[in-house]
Amino acid sequence: MPPGPWLCLALLLAARAQSSWGPWPSRAQPPWPSDLSISISSARHARSYHHLEGDVRWRRLYSSTHFFLHIGPSGRVEGTRQPHCPNSIVEIRSVRVGVVAIKAVYTGFYLAMNRRGRLYGTREYSTNCKFMERIEENGYNTYASLHWRHEGRQMFLALDGRGAPRQGGRTRRQHLSTHFLPILVS
Template structure:
């Protein structure tokens, strides 16, 4: 009698498992919980909607040892002076992986035209959207979302003199295109 009571729950689980397997063998892919039509475990797509609209104040420090800044005339350049008010940037997430970068002090948005020239724009427009990517070395790269001549991304970059490099002359691997977002203190 004790033996029969102990085997009862195991038998029940075994019967349940076999009935589920039999259901899937008869063409009912929904019979197995957590499986899709191919028999693999289904995963729900991740939702990153909470990241949209995220606003960060940072200084973008290039691997060429310059801070990116946008001056009051809209000129984009690098400066070695960490405390420059023009180097404080508002990085706003407009879509997952896409940001708009704006100088807090001057109000200019960072923009890139179709020839790869970076400039400051008073108005937010499609030229102001950049794909932000964290690279394997921990630095971030920023590529124009709108312009891709020859299906090749154009990156924001500062050369060894702190001047912006033309986007059509940049690659993801170039150190001049790598930036560290530093907290504003």
């Protein structure tokens, strides 16, 4: 059986280091040991995405249940079918890599989830306001509470078929009600 492409690449680069072209420059050393005793995948360096921290995006979160996420002037979280409702414009701020805070631009409320999985709007930023943002295979985004879990499972932001927020403990990543498209504000 022929060797895999990664092994061939590793052997080629190791031969390059020993060839007449000279050794690798000190800052460009290959990321694996010279004896190749460990697999290539376990020696990879983690990428740094610190440049994404603090990123701010203004979007409308459109649910796959055909509602825009809406945080009203009282802090009530619900869905609306009105595409140009000012209370549906949210600021998605990257707190750290993969973690965001969602704030309604016009009402000033942060989206939050309590320990029971209930969604609400709050003026005070807290740990309840942090959500893990993930881009799913179908192109939609999901938002799971960073701090709270229900029986060990993540609790997601979700709007049901009537536009009402779903209880976090009853949501799963695969449910269409948890899938949102961040639409640019024009």
